[in-house]
Amino acid sequence: MEDRLILSKEHLKSFLRKISKRHELIAPVKNSSGDTLLEAIPSLDEVTLDLKSKPVMPAKNFFLPRSEVLFKYQRKGKQYSFDEVLDDTPRILFGLRSCDLWGILFLDMIFQENFKDRYYLNRRINTVLINIGCNEPMENCFCRSTKSGPFLTHGYDLQLTDLGDKFFVEIGRPRGRELVEEWNYFFSPATKKDREHQYEMILEAESRFHQIVDMNTAISRFMNDEIDERIWDELGNRCQNCGGCAYVCPTCYCFNIVDMPLSENAGERKRIHDSCTFTGFTRLAGGYNPRHEKKRRIRRRFYHKLYYENKKHRRPSCVGCGRCVEICFGRVDMINFIKMVCERGERSLRESSLRLGEILIEAGLLNREELKNALERQASTGESLGTQLIKEGLITREGVARALGYQLKIPENAGTGGSDGK
Amino acid sequence: MHRVLTTCCFCACGCNLYLEVDDGKLVGVIPSREHPVSRGNLCIKGWNSFEFVLHKDRLRFPLIRKNGRLEKAQWSEALDLTAAKLTQIKDKYGPDALGILSSAKCTNEENYLLMKFARAVLKTNNVDHCARLCHSSSVIGLNHAFGSGAMTNSITELAGAELILVTGSNTTEQHPQIARFIFDALERGAKLIVIDPRRIQLSRFAHVYLQPRLGTDVIWLKGMMKIIFEEKLYDDSFIRMRTENFDAFSKDLENFDLEYVEKVCGIPLEGLRRAARLYASVKRAMIIYSMGITQHISGTDNVESIANLAMLTGHVEQEFTGVGPLRGQNNVQGACDMGALPGTLSGYQDVADNDVRKKFKNLWKTELPASPGLTSIEMFDGKRIHGMFIMGENPAMSHPDINKIRAVLKEMEFLVVSDIFLTETAEYADVVLPAASFAEKDGTFTSTERRIQRVRMAIPPVGSSRPDWQIVCELSKRMNYPMEYDSPAEIMEEIALLTPIYGGVFYNRLEDEWGLFWPCPDKEHPGTPFLHKGSFARGKGHFECIDYRPPAELPDSEYPFYLTTGRMYQHWLTGSMSMRIITLVREMPEGIVEINPADAKSLGVESGEPVRVISRRGTVKVKAHITDDVPKKSVFMPFHFKETPANILTSTAFDPRAKIPEFKVCAVRIEKVQ
Numbered sequence A: 001m002e003d004r005l006i007l008s009k010e011h012l013k014s015f016l017r018k019i020s021k022r023h024e025l026i027a028p029v030k031n032s033s034g035d036t037l038l039e040a041i042p043s044l045d046e047v048t049l050d051l052k053s054k055p056v057m058p059a060k061n062f063f064l065p066r067s068e069v070l071f072k073y074q075r076k077g078k079q080y081s082f083d084e085v086l087d088d089t090p091r092i093l094f095g096l097r098s099c100d101l102w103g104i105l106f107l108d109m110i111f112q113e114n115f116k117d118r119y120y121l122n123r124r125i126n127t128v129l130i131n132i133g134c135n136e137p138m139e140n141c142f143c144r145s146t147k148s149g150p151f152l153t154h155g156y157d158l159q160l161t162d163l164g165d166k167f168f169v170e171i172g173r174p175r176g177r178e179l180v181e182e183w184n185y186f187f188s189p190a191t192k193k194d195r196e197h198q199y200e201m202i203l204e205a206e207s208r209f210h211q212i213v214d215m216n217t218a219i220s221r222f223m224n225d226e227i228d229e230r231i232w233d234e235l236g237n238r239c240q241n242c243g244g245c246a247y248v249c250p251t252c253y254c255f256n257i258v259d260m261p262l263s264e265n266a267g268e269r270k271r272i273h274d275s276c277t278f279t280g281f282t283r284l285a286g287g288y289n290p291r292h293e294k295k296r297r298i299r300r301r302f303y304h305k306l307y308y309e310n311k312k313h314r315r316p317s318c319v320g321c322g323r324c325v326e327i328c329f330g331r332v333d334m335i336n337f338i339k340m341v342c343e344r345g346e347r348s349l350r351e352s353s354l355r356l357g358e359i360l361i362e363a364g365l366l367n368r369e370e371l372k373n374a375l376e377r378q379a380s381t382g383e384s385l386g387t388q389l390i391k392e393g394l395i396t397r398e399g400v401a402r403a404l405g406y407q408l409k410i411p412e413n414a415g416t417g418g419s420d421g422k
Numbered sequence B: 001m002h003r004v005l006t007t008c009c010f011c012a013c014g015c016n017l018y019l020e021v022d023d024g025k026l027v028g029v030i031p032s033r034e035h036p037v038s039r040g041n042l043c044i045k046g047w048n049s050f051e052f053v054l055h056k057d058r059l060r061f062p063l064i065r066k067n068g069r070l071e072k073a074q075w076s077e078a079l080d081l082t083a084a085k086l087t088q089i090k091d092k093y094g095p096d097a098l099g100i101l102s103s104a105k106c107t108n109e110e111n112y113l114l115m116k117f118a119r120a121v122l123k124t125n126n127v128d129h130c131a132r133l134c135h136s137s138s139v140i141g142l143n144h145a146f147g148s149g150a151m152t153n154s155i156t157e158l159a160g161a162e163l164i165l166v167t168g169s170n171t172t173e174q175h176p177q178i179a180r181f182i183f184d185a186l187e188r189g190a191k192l193i194v195i196d197p198r199r200i201q202l203s204r205f206a207h208v209y210l211q212p213r214l215g216t217d218v219i220w221l222k223g224m225m226k227i228i229f230e231e232k233l234y235d236d237s238f239i240r241m242r243t244e245n246f247d248a249f250s251k252d253l254e255n256f257d258l259e260y261v262e263k264v265c266g267i268p269l270e271g272l273r274r275a276a277r278l279y280a281s282v283k284r285a286m287i288i289y290s291m292g293i294t295q296h297i298s299g300t301d302n303v304e305s306i307a308n309l310a311m312l313t314g315h316v317e318q319e320f321t322g323v324g325p326l327r328g329q330n331n332v333q334g335a336c337d338m339g340a341l342p343g344t345l346s347g348y349q350d351v352a353d354n355d356v357r358k359k360f361k362n363l364w365k366t367e368l369p370a371s372p373g374l375t376s377i378e379m380f381d382g383k384r385i386h387g388m389f390i391m392g393e394n395p396a397m398s399h400p401d402i403n404k405i406r407a408v409l410k411e412m413e414f415l416v417v418s419d420i421f422l423t424e425t426a427e428y429a430d431v432v433l434p435a436a437s438f439a440e441k442d443g444t445f446t447s448t449e450r451r452i453q454r455v456r457m458a459i460p461p462v463g464s465s466r467p468d469w470q471i472v473c474e475l476s477k478r479m480n481y482p483m484e485y486d487s488p489a490e491i492m493e494e495i496a497l498l499t500p501i502y503g504g505v506f507y508n509r510l511e512d513e514w515g516l517f518w519p520c521p522d523k524e525h526p527g528t529p530f531l532h533k534g535s536f537a538r539g540k541g542h543f544e545c546i547d548y549r550p551p552a553e554l555p556d557s558e559y560p561f562y563l564t565t566g567r568m569y570q571h572w573l574t575g576s577m578s579m580r581i582i583t584l585v586r587e588m589p590e591g592i593v594e595i596n597p598a599d600a601k602s603l604g605v606e607s608g609e610p611v612r613v614i615s616r617r618g619t620v621k622v623k624a625h626i627t628d629d630v631p632k633k634s635v636f637m638p639f640h641f642k643e644t645p646a647n648i649l650t651s652t653a654f655d656p657r658a659k660i661p662e663f664k665v666c667a668v669r670i671e672k673v674q
């Protein structure tokens, strides 16, 4: 069977009806209050599918529920008995946004890298993922900047593109192929024109983003330890500790494990979503100190999402869904944060460059003309002035260091050429 | 799994959320994104509101005290006994020996029924609820000034204000969603004035922040008005056309000496001048206040002063202006609207008014008592009340000087409590009736912005518990006054008939557009997001001349510290729900007392060390938390924690008009625990 197919819109419901016979079908539904939620669909005729907007909560809740019972325990005399609760319902998640699907792929990695999480994986291996590309990115979406949308190149079982009166269907993983092969009579091969049409859709969608954020600069600021400390104070003051940003994030996976007694002799071990913005998240005992820690908690959140994950998995764990942007009480969100970091970084970079330039001129290592030119070039490279001058061979590390009277924080590999001073 | 849309059971922001139900159990919460207040997010309490519902401590069957112990009983036994005892006390001492506490946690329909039960069945007006403790002074003060005691404008309007004055409200902690709108307004360039004795989070964003001494609000408010008056920044035409008594009021202002501002409040006059100019110079200014204003013996004075300020500058009667008393509980607005108050029937209709009583009598088909009843403070004087029915309230924790309250509860001839947990109050009861929580019943809540919204049943009542409205019907039937309603919707139909401000409120109308704002007098009426458009509800706005009265108990050499009490973001009132939510307990496991670093130093106390806080009424041992958010010589304690109940210490002095206790000021001594 071809990898690219066409499903006419009038066949969508019939196809979904077929595939929901052996699977629980989960799809985005717009309810009468106007909220779009991913819902288990008992009957397709009673709901309004919403394939245009982003559900309030990400798909992660189907694999890592907000609260779940891991096992039940019972005590008879001195004997304990345990009863593990595993969910292996076969499911199809249909109509996912690309960012949400990408989020699941990220969680797949997390939940099996050190330790295979049975509860998660059991659900996951029984699930088929079908996403639909976003022709119209929404107000706060920035998945283009995080390279996790609006269309995916891999990772899905099936990916749909809305071509007006029909869907362009791409087959990804084998599970998708199986489905399509089983119900092949709904599909016809895509023509060259369809392919071109789809390609145009992708290009157009990419040009329609309202939000473009500079992830790379933000990440490099983290790497180089160049984040203006005041940002944490500011954000810490604005955070209201709701936990929402973690709850709605497709890639936040922290949980808390608790035992809930149900009676004297029985109970449940549960896990519930947790948030790194909570005071109690890392506090072990005693000390309550909300204000003091809030900025540190916010710092940890962004460090984790942009730096640690990036270091470990070569990609930040933000998939650009924009949910935290929509919901934060105090605009302590990813877009705002990255903007702050980029803008502040530039300003402080410039300020420190000027300061360094003055020192070097005073030490006779540089003249004003050279400084001016160097600063101009620096604007395009974004490097710190010292590193830039060394790379260009205008001065040496030692020269700078001597001029400043202490060892500068300049990477060793930032060029060694040039004579000793000038 | 399925989801049920409902209204949050904690604060009066009125967020709408979906309860996630799986296999008959609540497993999660999803905020509504389209709801104008929740906007896709909840505070930490809302996000975790599903957890306490199925807690193992839930009351699952009725209890009756036998041989001094509460023992499991049948519903019929418990109800029969309650009905018999209430009747007996009524016959023995007269109806006014009975007291009813209704609940701001319960639905409008339940509050309505319980006040009907008090008046039509028990024949007493002794019915009240916790609004007495939080905003009774707002109801009286704003009613006196404007003709209506509620928030004049809606929450979302905050985002469009040019200036917001926040006083006596720790908005980020107590009304997080409202704070979110304040942040939105700031983002759009609005100015923020914060005036609060505690340095709250919002003060960090304020353009003017002033830290007056506790209990001196009348002075700085008057000062602000004097400045506006002197500098001719007032709205002359508004005053002339819309208000009365301005001449007397302006004379009073003329006689006021601005020196008092620095002397009494301890704030720089220049700062107040800046605040006054800012407030008076914009078109769209809103005032937000809460219990820092109301819980004083001068609570009503404070509220009236705020109303004066708004009228002086014409900042009422328009969109994006007005006065916003932020109500605390999910349905404290509704409980007041429903007439769970000793002086008014539903819709603030005066119980002493013959025509009003006649209207209710025609529908209820029974005589009603005419003289206003006792407030929830007066009911505990240990003299007049012999039997009580308390629905979902916990005076043994929430009232001032709880040692005294507990003694009264203990002596009470007959006490019946309906609640979802065995609260500190229920422990004194003779009969305990297990009630259904918000997730197990239908009904409506009215949020702080007067928005009437649906509460929907997500799961059946836990154990054999029942919704309070059914409990009231059962009791009433046993006392020869059958109340027969199939559903809360049917109760609302009766409310609409008798209550002009709810006249057009029907369940089918509450399904769309996120509820209705009262006043909504008839079926065609779209509801009223902001009040007093064109003219005040009472006709002309009334300027009241107000003199300063200091708090009842001031620090002295023996008790040198001010104690002020309040709430924390992570917990809810007396903790019976929030202390059963794991995430919340982890955030804030125990009580604290906030002490200024300078005081801590002279006391030799480190953060986290226990201290004894001692007032004339009692002693509490509690951990010190050292922070300069509280000024010197002042300490702050939250009242949520049963191990460290701040209300052992608080004073019973109350506002003479509103009868609201002065929770915000009393005098204490701090001792280091050796």
Ligand code: SF4
Residues within 6 Å of the ligand: A238, A239, A240, A241, A242, A243, A244, A245, A246, A277, A324, A327, A328, A329, A330, A331, A332, A333
């Ligand atoms: S959503 Fe915003 S306010 Fe809530 S915890 Fe996250 S950063 Fe803080």
Ligand code: SF4
Residues within 6 Å of the ligand: A245, A248, A249, A250, A251, A305, A317, A318, A319, A320, A321, A322, A323, A324, A325, A334
């Ligand atoms: S950090 Fe924010 S934008 Fe990024 S994936 Fe999480 S919720 Fe979405």
Ligand code: SF4
Residues within 6 Å of the ligand: B008, B009, B010, B011, B012, B013, B014, B015, B042, B043, B044, B045, B046, B047, B175, B176, B177
């Ligand atoms: S407690 Fe208040 S702010 Fe928090 S979710 Fe409930 S209604 Fe919203």
